[in-house]
Amino acid sequence: MPEIKLTAQKRTLVGKKVKKLRKEGLIPANIFGKKIKSQSLSLDKKEFEKVFEEVGETRIVNLEVGGEKEGRPVMIQNLQRNPVTEEILHADLRQVILTEKVTAGIPVEMTGEAPAAEQKLGILIQNISEIEVEALPLDLPEKFAVDVSGLANVGDEILVKSIKIDKSKVELKIDENQVVVKIEPLAKEEVAPPPAEEVVGEEAGEGAPAETEGEEKPEEKAGTTPPEV
Numbered sequence: 001m002p003e004i005k006l007t008a009q010k011r012t013l014v015g016k017k018v019k020k021l022r023k024e025g026l027i028p029a030n031i032f033g034k035k036i037k038s039q040s041l042s043l044d045k046k047e048f049e050k051v052f053e054e055v056g057e058t059r060i061v062n063l064e065v066g067g068e069k070e071g072r073p074v075m076i077q078n079l080q081r082n083p084v085t086e087e088i089l090h091a092d093l094r095q096v097i098l099t100e101k102v103t104a105g106i107p108v109e110m111t112g113e114a115p116a117a118e119q120k121l122g123i124l125i126q127n128i129s130e131i132e133v134e135a136l137p138l139d140l141p142e143k144f145a146v147d148v149s150g151l152a153n154v155g156d157e158i159l160v161k162s163i164k165i166d167k168s169k170v171e172l173k174i175d176e177n178q179v180v181v182k183i184e185p186l187a188k189e190e191v192a193p194p195p196a197e198e199v200v201g202e203e204a205g206e207g208a209p210a211e212t213e214g215e216e217k218p219e220e221k222a223g224t225t226p227p228e229v
Helices: 015-023 045-055
Strands: 005-010 026-033 039-044 061-065 072-081 088-095 102-111 122-126 130-135 144-147 157-159 179-185
Touching: 005 045, 015 026, 026 045, 026 072, 039 045, 045 072, 045 088, 102 122
Parallel strands: 005 061, 026 088, 102 144
Antiparallel strands: 005 039, 026 039, 061 072, 072 088, 102 130, 122 179, 157 179
């Protein structure tokens, strides 16, 4: 059995009542799996957070449920978090059979520095953050490390098939020709149009009749009086 242990207690509080558990420093959880009945559990928050930080969602944990004599091999999945505080609100525990293969998503982690990105020649784009594989539970990789230090030019890329994988134990469930990371060209800066020039002179009054300076209108001519009838 896996050496990493996690303790749990059976719980009867469900629905909105689980808020009481959280106030007591507990996390509501469910355990499910092949050939077992789903069950509601509670986990000590501090212990669970410590274990999860070590194993993530890809390693096997030996779950010890209060009142049971034997531990259960489980994987932590589907964490629900508070969208503001990131506090863990609920966890699913998937019980597995160690002699049967399972499918899981393995995280992709970039290592090193891409020269093309450092020299501002292009931008490093990660297209795939998780790769789905099938393997025995204890053979699942913790993560896939992708070294980007060889990406020196725009257009350089790393494909799934370039990642080191023990194919005798792990089967990829994804197209090996998919691009994991690539150097894309920098986006061209948009050039702002020049500011409009201030229009002066006769252009300002274009379309309107212009008056000649000093010209008098007929009714304004000096000394002109209407004729007597």
